[in-house]
Amino acid sequence: MTDLEQYLQTYFDFTQTDLAKVAAFFKPEVIRKGEFYLKIGKPCQKLSFLQSGMLRVFVDLEDREVTQWISTKGYFITDLAGLVFSKPSRWNIQALTDTAVYTIDKTDYDSLSKYIPRWPETEKLFIAHCFSTLEDRVFSFLSKTAEERYNMLFESNRELFNQVPLQYIASMLGMTPETFSRIRRKQLN
Amino acid sequence: MTDLEQYLQTYFDFTQTDLAKVAAFFKPEVIRKGEFYLKIGKPCQKLSFLQSGMLRVFVDLEDREVTQWISTKGYFITDLAGLVFSKPSRWNIQALTDTAVYTIDKTDYDSLSKYIPRWPETEKLFIAHCFSTLEDRVFSFLSKTAEERYNMLFESNRELFNQVPLQYIASMLGMTPETFSRIRRKQLN
DNA sequence: GAAGCCACTTGATCTATATCAAGAAATCAA
DNA sequence: TTGATTTCTTGATATAGATCAAGTGGCTTC
Structure with a gap:
């Protein structure tokens, strides 16, 4: 079982069959240190699972950069609004080190529910989990x-x-x- | 067409038929000023649409209260993590004024996809939209x-x-x- | 292994925001 | 209405955190 399958399993509680089906859509890819996974304004037509290395999500302001998030081994990475709403990306995503990811493109991503009946439910749980994490983060700025x-x-x-x-x-x-x-x-x- | 239907329509792009089906699950309810819609630690087994009035989402710390959000006319209100994961609520939600809402309970909410085939997709878009809004909010704390x-x-x-x-x-x-x-x-x- | 570049640290100072303390204004209760 | 709360404002002061300005210590590169 690949890291990807292992991760999907702990996270999503798929059957072994579904696991393999989903995992098959993800293609390995390497982003070299300094290369961009995504640039502001570009469409984000993919979702990736981070196998090793690190990606930094950031924005350039006039006088400085603001880092919004750093994604490490075992996290997913994408611009969710870009992926889901086909909007231009609001973030730059750049490799801090050589980074190995498994990537599914938007077309395959959107077709997952054809192959995995439980996908829409799973996807909802995943996004809701992300939402909840961000709620905590907002709260930390309000209270800490x-x-x-x-x-x-x-x-x-x-x-x-x-x-x-x-x-x-x-x-x-x-x-x-x-x-x-x-x-x-x-x-x- | 009720406010609820009108709102659902602009937001979710349902057909007139689906609109009526969904709206029918929501029951009107009034929360008097000062009453709690939800208390920390309780399960959140409902989602409401706010028709008039205001609800405040907050937490009590030892020495002060922290207000996380104020929901007004035209917003939905719930503890998403509570609704989706059946976890105890992390927020208090209290009426700042007499507040009229339309409420769907969790059982009905979970059954929506039986009646509205497009519901899972719609629900995903909705949660993703909420996520994206929170991303912006986090960014405002990092940069403003x-x-x-x-x-x-x-x-x-x-x-x-x-x-x-x-x-x-x-x-x-x-x-x-x-x-x-x-x-x-x-x-x- | 010298030169240069980063990233990080440290000190001095500044500033946005918090805290504390009163008072003024608004709201509520009877 | 009137008094009692609560909310908002304002001033004085304190402080967390920012900014500015030098360092220091690694790495990298030739």
């Missing part, structure tokens, strides 16, 4: 300090802190690299 | 000042500012009532 947000992320995703330029994590947590660095030192003591 | 967030909300939902205790709007924007008040004065000049 920079230090508390740092600690939450550190507890839940320690590996990130060794593998990614820290300035990107800082941005994703809504603070400057300097603040991040000071909090980090404080927590190490 | 309190004043910028104030202005964004003011432009997009001016009525809210006349109808709701301002402290709740302040909380929902991630600032104190004092800061909100000062920004407000500044913008009025």
Whole structure:
């Protein structure tokens, strides 16, 4: 069983048969460090499962970049609004390291329910789960300090802190690299 | 055509027949000012369409309340994670004024696809839309000042500012009532 | 292994926003 | 109406976090 199948299984509770059917639509692909998976304004006609490496979701403002998310091993990556509504992407997605993904294109993605009767239900659960995660994230900005947000992320995703330029994590947590660095030192003591 | 049907139509692009079918599942209900639509820890076994009035989504912390959202005329209200995953609700939802809603209970909600073949697709689009809105909200915390967030909300939902205790709007924007008040004065000049 | 480039750290200072404390205004209750 | 709450404003002050400006220490590249 591939990583992809394993992941789909834990996540979606498919039968072995459905698992294989779904997985067959995903094609392996490598994005080299620095290459873009997606650029702002382009249509997003694919969904990928991240097998190894890291992708950063970000936006360029006049005076700085804002990192919205960093996707690591075991996550899916796409611009959901782009995929679902065929809108131009609102995010850049770029490889921080050489990154191996399995990709399904929109056409195949949209056809999944023909082959997997339970797909629409599964897909709903998945998107609802993503929604719920974002609700928590919004709540963290409403109710937590920079230090508390740092600690939450550190507890839940320690590996990130060794593998990614820290300035990107800082941005994703809504603070400057300097603040991040000071909090980090404080927590190490 | 009821408000509900009208709203469902603009939102979901149903046929007239499907529209009537769906709408028939929703029962009118009134929540008096101060009453709770939902309490933290309780299961959320319903979804409602807000016909008039206002509901506030919030959490009690030790030393303060945090308002996560205020739902007004024309919005849906539920705890999505509760509805979809049958988890205990993570939010309190309380009426700020006497509020008229149309409510569908979970059992009926889950059965919709039996009557409306296009329901799963529609439901997916709806949840994906909610997700996308939250993405924008997260981004606003990563990239905007309190004043910028104030202005964004003011432009997009001016009525809210006349109808709701301002402290709740302040909380929902991630600032104190004092800061909100000062920004407000500044913008009025 | 020197030169250059990043990423990170650290200190000094600044600023947006929070906190604290009163008062004014609005709303509610009887 | 009148008093009692609650909400909003305003000022004074405090502070978390930003900004600015040098460093330092790795990596990379030739």
